[in-house]
Amino acid sequence: MATIRAFKAYRPSEQLVTKVAALPYDVMSTEEAKHMVNDNPYSFLHVDKPEMHIQNPVGDELYAFAGNTLNRMIEEEIFIQDESSIYIYGLTNAYTTQYGIVCCVSAKEYDQGIIKKHENTRTDKELDRIKHVTYCNAHTGPIFLAYKDLDQVTAWMMSYVAVNQPVYQFTSEDGVKHQVFKVSDEDVIANITATFEETDALYIADGHHRAAAAAAVARNQVNTRSPQEEAEYFLATIFPKDHLYIMDYNRVLKDESGLDESMLFDALRKVFEVEYVESEVYTPIERHTFGMRYHNKWYKLMLKPQYVEECDPVACLDVSILQKHVLDPLFKITDPKNDKRIDFVGGIRGIEELNKRTNEDMDVAFSMYPTSMDELINVADAGELMPPKSTWFEPKLRSGIFIHKIE
Structure with a gap:
């Protein structure tokens, strides 16, 4: 079974979401990030890519800067906190429209292989994300997951977005249309959670280093005197595999x-x-x-x-x-x-x-x-690993729209 759960997200105010939302930290160079920020003090790249500000960091200075910046943005109410909810996140570009569920998933199930990977991680990149999560005390970018054989979940999402108003709707600078719908009804959340318990696996499409880091932080928390329950779960967006588009x-x-x-x-x-x-x-x-x-x-x-x-x-x-x-x-x-x-x-x-x-x-x-989703799933189900740089997913999920605080 796969466990999903609602969470009390910190998310940007509606007026600032277009300024906050940013591409993931690992799809651009530092110089490209500086250009993207372009005097925008609200961009989440200030949290995700602090090397824009510190050229020769000493010790963990980069990560402390990221954590301090996130806390300041929360204190300044750039981010607001919701009641316990799940979300539907839709992205549309010239190639595809995809809707996925934003929620938290179990770090323990990552370790157990229920959340399946298809790539190895590099120790240095994993340590980078461990420190980022630790100093921010938060998961700041959703892991990109896929599910299969849950047609009832897909049907529910499509019917929900057809009759409800989004809390966010905007088009980013690269022409991608973003929509976010909030779902707070406890009975609906319970039904969706129960449905996911019927599936035996979720698949990492993108975000292997962040997933590995989240699981490592969870294991470290278990060994502390006052472990935080929220650390046992990490932020994810789960899409039906048939919605996803892999480029060459x-x-x-x-x-x-x-x-x-x-x-x-x-x-x-x-x-x-x-x-x-x-x-x-x-x-x-x-x-x-x-x-x-x-x-x-x-x-x-x-x-x-x-x-x-x-x-x-x-x-x-x-x-x-x-x-x-x-x-x-x-x-x-x-x-x-x-x-x-x-x-x-x-x-x-x-x-x-x-x-x-x-x-x-x-x-x-x-x-x-292009590699197909079925090929990716076949590799993951076999417990094997793909060669490096096998998949390029588009459109990219934006960071900064959802924050999952560990404490």
Whole structure:
């Protein structure tokens, strides 16, 4: 069973929500964040990305700044506190409309594997979020989760938003429409909570480091003399899997293979059908098909049937196929997470970004067919992990709309 529960959210006043709501801290550089803030003192990036203000922090100075800033914003009533509620959060962009339930989920169930992951976490990034949660005494950005086979929850959400007024409705600077509906009726909350108890798993779509950090904070709280019950739960938004939109997550790299063009294409043709494409860009339209930009020309690479491994949920992923048959053996990139010769370009930047990068600082680009939610769930259910940079979800959830205080 999966446990969800209502919480007493701190959230921005209606007049300030458009100024407070911000993209997640980890989708931008510090310089990009400074530009986004643009003299906006209310932006949640002041809490989420304190390095904008402190260039050479000493000790935990960054995290203390974040906590102090959040407390000041609460004291100044930039944030108000609700009664115990759950929320419906809707996001609409050019590709999809998705509605999810904002609530708290169990850190213990994360440790038990009921909340399933598909990526490993890095210790340094996990520690960063542990300190941020600890100094803020709060979960400040919802973990992006998905559910399956709960059609009654989806139907209830859609009927609810059709007849109720949102507490927030605004369009952010990137053209995404945001809607938030508050649900405080205890009987309705009890029914939704009971329905989630019927499912055996929730799936992390995005936010692995924040989820791992929240679980670590919960474990630390259990060992203290005065543990806080709220610390045993963390903030999440749970969407039906069929609402979610995954974009392509493409690759660009430096060519230090030592292979000339003839040698490279001879090696590729052993595994792929290779076809020259007379176009400015090439975007794959089916699984196991890739685009490659090499020497300012695009090629279509189609995996030969004998190399397909559909029985293995990880090996059949296109990101795994590219790594196994191209990046590792031909370009000697064995550790894509840490190798400086490779970079990853999210589909939101546009396929033309691959042309730009290979004209400027990289040599070869690969365009990918997006990983699907079913593939993600198959990997998670098998207890396996995806290769790094396998999924790029859009639209991004905004931080700062909901705050879950631990105490």
